[in-house]
Amino acid sequence: MKNHVRALVFDVFGTVVDWRSGVARDASAFLQRFGHAQADPLAFADAWRAQYQPAMEEIRSGARPFTRLDVLHRENLLRVLRDFGIDPATVPDGELDHLNRAWHRLDPWPDVVAGLTRLKSRFIIATLSNGNVALMIDMAKHGGLPWDAILGAEVAQAYKPMPEAYLRTADILMLPPDQVCLVAAHNGDLAAARECGLKTAFVARPIERGTGQKIDLAPEQDWDVIASDFVALADALGCD
Amino acid sequence: MKNHVRALVFDVFGTVVDWRSGVARDASAFLQRFGHAQADPLAFADAWRAQYQPAMEEIRSGARPFTRLDVLHRENLLRVLRDFGIDPATVPDGELDHLNRAWHRLDPWPDVVAGLTRLKSRFIIATLSNGNVALMIDMAKHGGLPWDAILGAEVAQAYKPMPEAYLRTADILMLPPDQVCLVAAHNGDLAAARECGLKTAFVARPIERGTGQKIDLAPEQDWDVIASDFVALADALGCD
Numbered sequence: 001m002k003n004h005v006r007a008l009v010f011d012v013f014g015t016v017v018d019w020r021s022g023v024a025r026d027a028s029a030f031l032q033r034f035g036h037a038q039a040d041p042l043a044f045a046d047a048w049r050a051q052y053q054p055a056m057e058e059i060r061s062g063a064r065p066f067t068r069l070d071v072l073h074r075e076n077l078l079r080v081l082r083d084f085g086i087d088p089a090t091v092p093d094g095e096l097d098h099l100n101r102a103w104h105r106l107d108p109w110p111d112v113v114a115g116l117t118r119l120k121s122r123f124i125i126a127t128l129s130n131g132n133v134a135l136m137i138d139m140a141k142h143g144g145l146p147w148d149a150i151l152g153a154e155v156a157q158a159y160k161p162m163p164e165a166y167l168r169t170a171d172i173l174m175l176p177p178d179q180v181c182l183v184a185a186h187n188g189d190l191a192a193a194r195e196c197g198l199k200t201a202f203v204a205r206p207i208e209r210g211t212g213q214k215i216d217l218a219p220e221q222d223w224d225v226i227a228s229d230f231v232a233l234a235d236a237l238g239c240d
Numbered sequence: 241m242k243n244h245v246r247a248l249v250f251d252v253f254g255t256v257v258d259w260r261s262g263v264a265r266d267a268s269a270f271l272q273r274f275g276h277a278q279a280d281p282l283a284f285a286d287a288w289r290a291q292y293q294p295a296m297e298e299i300r301s302g303a304r305p306f307t308r309l310d311v312l313h314r315e316n317l318l319r320v321l322r323d324f325g326i327d328p329a330t331v332p333d334g335e336l337d338h339l340n341r342a343w344h345r346l347d348p349w350p351d352v353v354a355g356l357t358r359l360k361s362r363f364i365i366a367t368l369s370n371g372n373v374a375l376m377i378d379m380a381k382h383g384g385l386p387w388d389a390i391l392g393a394e395v396a397q398a399y400k401p402m403p404e405a406y407l408r409t410a411d412i413l414m415l416p417p418d419q420v421c422l423v424a425a426h427n428g429d430l431a432a433a434r435e436c437g438l439k440t441a442f443v444a445r446p447i448e449r450g451t452g453q454k455i456d457l458a459p460e461q462d463w464d465v466i467a468s469d470f471v472a473l474a475d476a477l478g479c480d
Contacts, residue, residue, distance in 0.1 A: 070414065124377055124381070126377075132412075132414075133389060133391075133412045133413070134412065134413050134414040134415075136389075137364055137366075137388050137389050137413070140388065141364070141388060148377050148380065148381060148390075149373060149376075149377050149389070149390045150388075150389045150390070151373075154412065155395055172372075172373045172374065172394065173373070173374050173377070174310065174372075174374040175374075
């Protein structure tokens with residue numbers, strides 16, 4: 001595979017960055033400032049993330065035109081605040097916007113920058129995230145992620161796992177799908193990419209959802225590459 | 241301006257890279273291999289570039305759906321070959337494809353990498369070129385251009401100087417137009433950007449069209465910044 005593939009495209013939330021700790025960090029500061037210091041910031045992060053798929057599903061189903069993730073996150077945030085007993089109307093807009101941008105400030109897993117830097121010497125490396133472009137740019141600047149390009153749902157105007165998200169990304173790269181490899185920590189994402197003809201690389205992130213994580217602990221298909229982290233992925237793909 | 245602008249978006253052909261020398265270099269090798277060593281490769285580059293605006297105009301006018309620049313370049317190449325007395329049917333497709341990708345292998349002007357690296361520490365830096373994404377990615381890898389994102393005509397689905405090219409780029413960055421500054425060596429591009437509310441920076445490239453260049457030697461409006469090259473631009477914008 002490694003001599004045929006030209007581009008590696010990456011799932012980001014969970015695969016590249018640790019969204020749960022990052023969101024909880026900012027939620028913790030927010031909850032303290034707004035008199036809810038007793039609330040569990042990890043539960044807040046989980047509750048916010050739980051709204052992610054249903055919000056995109058409205059768009060995937062065609063019930064709503066394509067809307068970038070920052071907007072969905074902001075709508076979902078209002079719901080989560082209410083569930084945590086905070087009336088969003090009592091919070092200044094600037095504070096809500098700042099908290100919403102917690103997703104822009106997520107830290108990469110410790111192996112990511114070293115791995116991506118090596119992978120970049122041999123492959124095009126690009127995002128293929130449901131996160132929007134501005135979010136991905138801020139995150140890359142925050143974490144020093146050396147992407148060649150920011151692609152994904154907003155550029156493709158389709159949320160994963162819709163086939164258009166993968167196929168339009170390959171088309172923009174002017175590559176046949178089998179010269180593009182999705183790197184992801186999620187079996188479902190990889191399965192959808194494989195259906196579209198992309199190559200697949202699984203990198204386990206066993207604490208993405210905390211120490212009690214039950215899903216995506218192991219590969220569920222014979223993915224083209226299976227690696228323990230991005231440095232091991234660079235090794236497996238023959239990068240210096 | 242420098243404390244208000246968040247993103248610098250760059251014209252690329254002429255402003256960032258020296259398309260004329262680069263295309264001529266590859267055309268020279270091609271013309272020699274196909275028995276036309278007497279042809280002038282700079283004239284070949286100029287003739288190819290002369291087809292650029294008319295090809296895009298067909299799309300801007302709505303007569304043709306959006307088509308990426310690599311496709312237009314390839315069509316234009318066939319015309320230029322015929323004008324130079326070469327029957328494209330006698331040239332293997334792979335050779336034509338390789339020559340067409342001369343635009344992917346253009347070298348940056350000598351000040352570009354140093355200037356962009358400094359600008360990147362303070363601003364989002366992104367392409368806003370009529371060149372397509374795959375072309376821009378290859379060029380960035382070839383020349384070591386440290387873009388934060390590859391944006392432009394293909395992502396906006398509109399060719400400059402259509403307003404949509406500038407306004408959709410600002411929208412994708414989630415910035416109001418006046419927090420985005422176009423950097424370009426072409427007064428016409430800057431004028432169109434200013435009409436859309438973007439800030440403007442002029443960097444003269446007085447030999448883009450050769451030593452006899454007659455246009456774009458000087459700023460034609462009071463652009464927000466005027467700099468002699470990208471290092472001077474970084475100085476003017478207060479970048480370390």
